[in-house]
Amino acid sequence: MPDETDARETSVAAARNYVIGGAFKAELARRVAVPSESPREDSGPDHRRYLTQEIAPDLEAMGFKTRILENPAAERLPVLFAERIEDDKLPTVLTYGHGDVLWGMGGDWQEGRDPFKLDEADGRLFGRGTVDNKGQHTINIAALRCVLEAKGRLGFNVKLMIEMGEESGSPGLKEVAETHRDLFSADVLIASDGPRTAVETPTIFLGARGGMGFHLIADERPGAYHSGNWGGLLVNPGIRLAHALATITDAKGRIALREWTPGEIPENVRNALSTISLEPDPSDPVSDPEWGEPGLVGPDQVFGWCNFEILAFTCGRPEAPVNAVPGCARATCQLRYVVGVETARILPALREHLDAHGFQDIKIEPMKRGFFTATRTDPNNEWVRLVTASIQETTGKAPAVLPNLGGSLPNEIFVETLGMPTVWVPHSHRACGQHAPDEHMLLSVAEEAAAIMAGIFHDIGERA
Structure with missing residues (x-):
């Protein structure tokens, strides 16, 4: 041996x-x-x-x-x-x-x-x-x-x-x-x-981190109607959905639903992250130090906190827009979250938040694809x-x-x-x-x- x-x-x-x-x-x-x-x-x-x-x-x-x-x-x-x-x-x-x-x-x-x-x-x-x-x-x-x-x-x-x-x-x-x-x-x-x-x-x-994907849908009516004849009379689903999305974070990406955050980063996690340095690469995009949760930078934002992203947003026909008020708008969204956020409460908390802000008409549809906790x-x-x-x-x-x-x-x-x-x-x-x-x-x-x-x-x- x-x-x-x-x-x-x-x-x-x-x-x-x-x-x-x-x-x-x-x-x-x-x-x-x-x-x-x-x-x-x-x-x-x-x-x-x-x-x-x-x-x-x-x-x-x-x-x-x-x-x-x-x-x-x-x-x-x-x-x-x-x-x-x-x-x-x-x-x-x-x-x-x-x-x-x-x-x-x-x-x-x-x-x-x-x-x-x-x-x-x-x-x-x-x-x-x-x-x-x-x-x-x-x-x-x-x-x-x-x-x-x-x-x-x-x-x-x-x-x-x-x-x-x-x-x-x-x-x-x-x-x-x-x-x-x-x-x-x-x-x-x-x-x-x-x-x-x-x-x-x-x-x-x-x-x-966990990942939860879902769609937000403003479905006002079947079909589209001429904007010259109906503009100002019909609810525009794109505007409704845009305002609903704007209540989820502020203009700098800070999450408004505090159930979607851990509240604070545990001390042992913060200590571990304090030694981490993320290596920049020439191909990296330019990041904004003011984006996300105030007071958190670099590793704390990426590994210790949560972020909400709009992955896609469609209203009408972007590839061929016409002079019509569309009937539906749809956003594909994602929450990346850490331990401390209750997975089962993510979508119910969003429903309660949207309702409280007057967006009862906005539907929440979970993604069919599986995600991780x-x-x-x-x-x-x-x-x-x-x-x-x-x-x-x-x-x-x-x-x-x-x-x-x-x-x-x-x-x-x-x-x-x-x-x-x-x-x-x-x-x-x-x-x-x-x-x-x-x-x-x-x-x-x-x-x-x-x-x-x-x-x-x-x-x-x-x-x-």
């Missing part, structure tokens, strides 16, 4: 070489080539091909048992479960990834790139899914393999979940987890998604301390520890349904082009990420 220090160094070096030597690029190229767009209704065969031909064989070669779990909400969005049990007395780590992606947006990528063909340029790997999330879970699986090859064992049990519907709101995933609660039982979730706070800063986040693991959790110490040992850097991601993930399934703490170690960066043309992973981040994960998995086996 190799010495523990030697085994750690061997594992970390092998993980770095996995990226430097080209094996990571080769594996990721095959996975990016699978056009697993979950919003596409005929994507089922691609999803199953990704799980059964790309992921399962690699895991089985490492001693995992694999099986496909059918999704009761959407047959085309199956879930892969895999496990490697060394000893029932050892701690068990659950890891997660999603193999689905958003639309490829072919034709919109620079240099004529094909979104489903991996392309390397200037230290970047371009392709749909390179960071969200195929590249990230590919790195984690490889890190497990490096530790196994160096030690001949992990020293802990591993369970793995790869879903194919995250980009569509993870429909059915909660039901899968509830049905197979014993199958997924573990001591902790350690997984990767989302971006670092800065390219050179290893990052940990412990949960995610807010979650957060205690920054002082023992697993957080273990991962933090491991990253510092591997990189010589103190990682940024975020109480939660600014975006949303199905983290409530692990925290609430399965009842475990969650520690996320992201391998992307803020300017990665996620959900947009030119999505890419930095090879420098991939190399460090592989080393970090090999170090974490080694240390769990020796210290947990």
